[in-house]
Amino acid sequence: MEGMVEENGTSGSAEVDPLSSPISAVSSVQSVIQANQQSVIQSATGSIQPVLTKGNVILVSKPNSVIQTTSGQLQTLQSNGRVPWQVVEAGSDDSLSNEEEGGVRKKRRELLTRRPSYRKILNDLGVTQNAGMGGSPIMGEDQARKREMRLLKNREAARECRRKKKEYIKCLENRVAVLENQNKALIEELKSLKELYCQQKQE
């Protein structure tokens, strides 16, 4: 499956993964970098720029890519400003047991379920496709051509959409790793400062 070749002759791997590609430049990055630890790079302006971190990496250099801004939010850049794939607030699912989770999932599925497609409805009614669909042959040809174009475009759009979604998820995972490391480092720092404070107090 992983080796599946798409019909256009290219596989997904042909794309450069921004998360694993080498970094070319880092310009005026406001960042937190400490020796021996991973860090979060933040753009002071919120604009996109090549970004480098150590360890678990968030690398961004492409438009339409996932970025981090000073606000700490992860978002994808879209021309229309929309932020797809909203992150579910903590406390919604995490706290659920397996049984509960199944129920919630089912319920959510029901809520999200769309009405069946027209094709499905027709199938359910036992109506064969093209039956009784008249019209002139020329209109039919034109419509078929338009439909082919639409399908082709949507096929490519779906591929791109999935690629972006994967990139987004990867970046979220990276962010989790980075924040966990930061958290660990801060706990260590706090610990050593406490020790130092106690020592000085005794003297």
Place this chain on the structure above:
DNA sequence: AAACTTATGCGTCAACCGTG
């Protein structure tokens, strides 16, 4: 080894939204 389960990706449909 066969049967079953899980993970992943694809194509399509439909809904929504922005734009001209």
Place this chain on the structure above:
DNA sequence: CACGGTTGACGCATAAGTTT
């Protein structure tokens, strides 16, 4: 308001992993 782009949902195919 028609049109096109984006994306969630769905069904399907296939590979990989697990169980019998």
